[in-house]
Amino acid sequence: MTYIKDLKNFTIKGAEKIFNNELMKKIRRVVKNYKLIENGDVISVALSGGKDSLLTLYALKNLQNEINFKLNAIFIDEGIKNYRKNALKYLRKHVKKLEVELIKKSFKEEFGFKVDEIKDYFDTPCIPCGIFRRYLLNKTAYEVGASKLATGHNLDDEIQSFLMSLVRGDTFRFYKFGPKLDRIHPKLIPRIKPLWEVSEKEVIDWVVKNDIEVQMERCPYSKYSFRFKLMNFLNEIEKIEPGTKENIMKSFKKTFLSLKKKDVKVVECKECFWPSSNELCKVCELKKYLRNITQQF
Numbered sequence: 001m002t003y004i005k006d007l008k009n010f011t012i013k014g015a016e017k018i019f020n021n022e023l024m025k026k027i028r029r030v031v032k033n034y035k036l037i038e039n040g041d042v043i044s045v046a047l048s049g050g051k052d053s054l055l056t057l058y059a060l061k062n063l064q065n066e067i068n069f070k071l072n073a074i075f076i077d078e079g080i081k082n083y084r085k086n087a088l089k090y091l092r093k094h095v096k097k098l099e100v101e102l103i104k105k106s107f108k109e110e111f112g113f114k115v116d117e118i119k120d121y122f123d124t125p126c127i128p129c130g131i132f133r134r135y136l137l138n139k140t141a142y143e144v145g146a147s148k149l150a151t152g153h154n155l156d157d158e159i160q161s162f163l164m165s166l167v168r169g170d171t172f173r174f175y176k177f178g179p180k181l182d183r184i185h186p187k188l189i190p191r192i193k194p195l196w197e198v199s200e201k202e203v204i205d206w207v208v209k210n211d212i213e214v215q216m217e218r219c220p221y222s223k224y225s226f227r228f229k230l231m232n233f234l235n236e237i238e239k240i241e242p243g244t245k246e247n248i249m250k251s252f253k254k255t256f257l258s259l260k261k262k263d264v265k266v267v268e269c270k271e272c273f274w275p276s277s278n279e280l281c282k283v284c285e286l287k288k289y290l291r292n293i294t295q296q297f
């Protein structure tokens with residue numbers, strides 16, 4: 001009996017190892033092919049507490065054996081009840097184990113409100129949440145001297161974003177796709193996506209096979225987003241026509257990714273002086289809107 005049990009454990013352990021090696025190979029390939037990380041870089045990982053950004057952190061820690069770069073992690077608490085606080089519980093253990101510095105920021109401290117407090121003034125909470133979070137991630141990465149900001153966006157996320165822009169006719173956004181966004185302003189930290197070719201399913205497999213303790217529940221507001229509907233739609237199609245997601249990505253790579261990036265106009269916001277595509281950035285625009293409507297903030 002003991003022998004069979006040992007053999008079973010051995011097989012599972014062996015399978016895990018093969019899976020982890022293949023996954024790392026995939027991530028390494030994207031990092032190398034698209035020159036996401038180079039010697040001397042300082043990389044901040046945008047660590048949400050979810051599985052994707054956690055895998056990103058583990059993978060980059062591993063890559064430090066091959067490339068000479070510094071690593072830290074930035075966590076933003078948007079102020080969503082019972083959500084990010086739970087995530088932080090898990091994260092603390094992981095960053096301690098990996099010996100990575102964790103920089104914590106919150107909407108409340110930075111902007112004076114939680115998402116929960118302002119959500120009713122918008123069509124969906126995801127609008128202010130995304131705009132303020134992206135701003136704070138970039139600002140924090142800049143302040144800690146990061147040369148790049150790594151996010152946990154995976155293959156599924158990228159396909160969803162691509163289709164969202166396509167459906168909305170928002171072709172201007174196409175320049176934002178791809179595994180790396182170049183520096184287009186000194187205060188805009190280039191973003192990289194090491195999981196660009198890793199599917200959502202592979203990330204879930206990584207969590208399960210390695211017994212990773214991580215927050216698996218989705219944001220309670222995500223069900224209101226267009227992305228969520230598109231995700232379910234794509235998953236349904238994938239069930240009927242396996243390989244659909246891979247094919248969308250292939251088409252995307254062959255067409256849009258090879259297009260010459262359009263010159264994007266970036267100026268400094270007249271109020272906060274952070275990069276913006278308009279005279280007034282989205283963050284200042286929303287703050288103004290909130291001030292007018294609530295007489296606060």
Ligand SMILES: Nc1ncnc2c1ncn2[C@@H]1O[C@H](COP(=O)(O)OP(=O)(O)OP(=O)(O)O)[C@@H](O)[C@H]1O
Nearest residue numbers: 046047048050051052053054074075076151152153
């Ligand atoms: N609160 C946050 N703090 C730091 N980074 C964040 C935060 N929310 C999102 N991000 C970054 O943006 C990426 C995409 O955001 P998304 O909303 O899909 O993440 P998530 O589903 O909460 O978690 P994950 O993608 O890590 O599983 C994340 O992988 C992460 O890198």
